Amino acid sequence: MLRRKLYRDLWHYKGQFFTIFLMVFIGMLAFSGIHGYMDGMDESAKEYYKEYNLQDLWITNTNVSDSDLDDLKSLDHVHDVNRALVLNSKLKGYKDVTLETNVLEENTISKMYVIKGEKYASNKKGVWFDSYLAEHLNIHVGDTLKLDVSGKILKLKVNGLVNTPDHVYFVKDSTEIFPTHKNYGFIYMSANTFSEAMHVDVTYNKAYVDVDTQSHVSSVKKEIQKDFDFISVTDRDNSFSYAGYQAEVEEGQTYAPVFTGLFLMIAILSVMSTMNRFVRQQRVQIGTLKALGFKNRKIYIHYIGFGFMISLVAAVLGVVVGYLTIGQFFIDMEASYFEMPNIHTVLLPAVIQTAVLVVALISLVTYLSSRKILKETASEALRLEVPKVKKNSLDWSVKFNKCKLSTRWNIRDIARNKGRSIAACVGIIGCTMLLVCSFGLWDTIESYMDWEYKIINTYQYKISLNSDYTKEQYDHLTHLYGDATSKSVAIEFKNHGKTETRSMLVLDGKDKLNITDHDEKVMSIHSNGIYLTEKLAEKYGIQVGDKVTWHLAGDSSWHTSKVIGLNRDPQTQQFTMSEKYYEKLGYTYRADSIYTNKKAKKLDGVSKISSIESIQEGVESMLEAMKSMMVLLIVFAVLLGCVILYNLGVLSFTEKQYQFATLKVLGFKDKQIKEIFIKQNTWIMLVGMIIGLPLGYYMLSYIYTNALNDTYDFPAVVEWISYVYAIIGTVLVSYVMNKLLARKIKTIDMVSSLKANE
Secondary structure: OOHHHHHHHHOOOOOHHHHHHHHHHHHHHHHHHHHHHHHHHHHHHHHHHHHHOOOOOEEEEEOHHHHHHHHHHHHOOOEEEEEEEOOOOEEEOOOOOEEEEEOOOOOOOOOOOOOOEEOOOOOOOOOEHHHHHHHHHHHOOOEEEEEOOOEEEEEEEEEEEEEOOOOOOOOOOOOOOOOOOOOOOEEEEHHHHHHHOOOOOOOOOEEEEEOOHHHHHHHHHHHHHHHHOEEEEHHHOOOOOHHHHHHHHHHHHHHHHHHHHHHHHHHHHHHHHHHHHHHHHHHHHHHHHHHHHOOHHHHHHHHHHHHHHHHHHHHHHHHHHHHHOOOHHHHHHHHOOOOOOOOOOOOHHHHHHHHHHHHHHHHHHHHHHHHHOOOHHHHHHHOOOOOOOOOOOOOOOHHHOOOOHHHHHHHHHHHHHHHHHHHHHHHHHHHHHHHHHHHHHHHHHHHHHHHHHHHHHHEEEEEEOOOOOOOHHHHHHHHHHOOOEEEEEEEEHHHHHHHHEEEEEEEEEEOEEEEEEEOEEEEEOOOOOEEHHHHHHHOOOOOOOOOOOOOOEEOOOOOOEEEEEEEEOOOOOOOOEEEHHHOOOOOOOOOOOOOOOOOOOOOOOOOEEEHHHHHHHHHHHHHHHHHHHHHHHHHHHHHHHHHHHHHHHHHHEEEEHHHHHHHHHOOOOHHHHHHHHHHHHHHHHHHHHHHHHHHHEEEEEEHHHHOOOOOOOOOOOOOOOHHHHHHHHHHHHHHHHHHHHHHHHHOHHHHHHOOOOO
């Protein structure tokens, strides 16, 4: 009998239960989808790095000799060492395609993941080609390629299309942010193949070290730095590929809990309020069941079943659909520029545990709501619940006797139904916050682009120079394009007893390349010390006036320089000095880049020409991901707002039906009653919106402050028009829901509504 009652009530209150279903479904959909792809990126990387043995340390030197190799292998905790020669080559027959050419002695570290073709073998002649670049260039296994290696043309067959764990994320040079996989990639060949084709012995400039356990990496690195005179020794955290990918994962792990937590909190609060009101509406039925002799345990189980069934179905569907749709959509987007061949979504136990927790919370609220009524006797439960009103504090008719009846009536109703009012207000706050966040995402990126490409980089073309250019070539280029130049060098500096590796920009930008202060204003660069970015200064605990001890990578001469200023850069965190100060230290300034507004040609001494437009194209993939996230947030915000407002509006209307019927009997017209009903919802909407607008900005600021990796440093920006859009969106959602609900007033049957209380 109770089962039949459960099904009958589910159908009778289908509107309320459907909104409960939607709220739990949307909350778990967002939670499962975002966690599915973020956790998937993390787990995929762990599997890939472990199975294909990503190196723990990268060693760079002009020559890693046989004796160096033997000495490295003899170190404690070193499991294996591989050597490689890494240099760039040109792919002939294709427009401006550069290949990072890796010549391997052996391949037991950072092993190749073969997409198509043969497995790598040192005795096989040919090359193994970057699978992502091959797809864009339409290169297949078996094709013969022409490579320009140091001026010599090699014809080699493609044996396989591969990926490697140390090439998950990489770009052509510092002008690019995201890989496009169109003009830059990597190839691998054996030392035997290279020697036969080039007719030279291989001189290895890289060594990859595999340490037995992660706990020993730091000690092995220190020992290598102490015992060997290598140019640099880099661990995973400072390698471009590993650090870049991990930064993306960490960003997601920062903002995912914020968004998903907000969704779930709003949904659960609204559902709990709804279930509480539903059980209270069933007061007379509970009293009837008690009077008929049903035990309390049976009634508990019956009412818990409502919340349990709806939330269980919604949570399961939300987890599955979010995992398969949102999770897969974003993982596919990440896979378009991260070369992680095994990348996939995952469903970790934490997601299942959250779903179980949501179901348990809703069931618990249902139990507590019915428990309160079941404590009463059957005769008490059969009577309508009398609102608890404190005469002294809630005598609204006296306190607000000069206000309109609709105002007094709504103030009293809000005070009597605080839970429902708070839940509705929280729903509006959440909806507004999500809208502000979504529009703010775009505003922040636009602000970053303007800062980076209109204030710092004011040139139209960047001319990258060959490392072996002559003075005549340089003089000719500066005569044609001006002498706004720069040079990037790697340095090591001492920081609290540790040696850190960073980049140093030697700048003579002539207003074509600038540094800016905290407020994005162009700074003058002086010649009596060095500058560093604010984010680096905060990271290393360095202040203006401090002295930094450093040396160029590969140079044993140490220098102590005074920090004379802090600049802020949204994209690159590095040290900066003027050309004059660099020469004061005894170095010869040899520029590696020229900046100009004239259209440049590829002349002698030029390795590459990059336009601002082509550089900005590299940001498009990030913008596409941001647009998708923005659209997703707007859709979820509107959906959640609609569902919550409609659900709480239905509850409010159901509870007020008796009062509205009474007003009708007293002669109030439908228009006047609609005004009473809409006014309360409008008040709640305004309060929620006022609170939600600033909270939306603070949430966005938190995300950008904590999610950005060490490379980026820019503040959250929300333009005034975005606040207007958020307000319009919130008001529109509230207006539509109010209009839909207000139509129900015409359907009130005065006789049945008033007789029901008998």
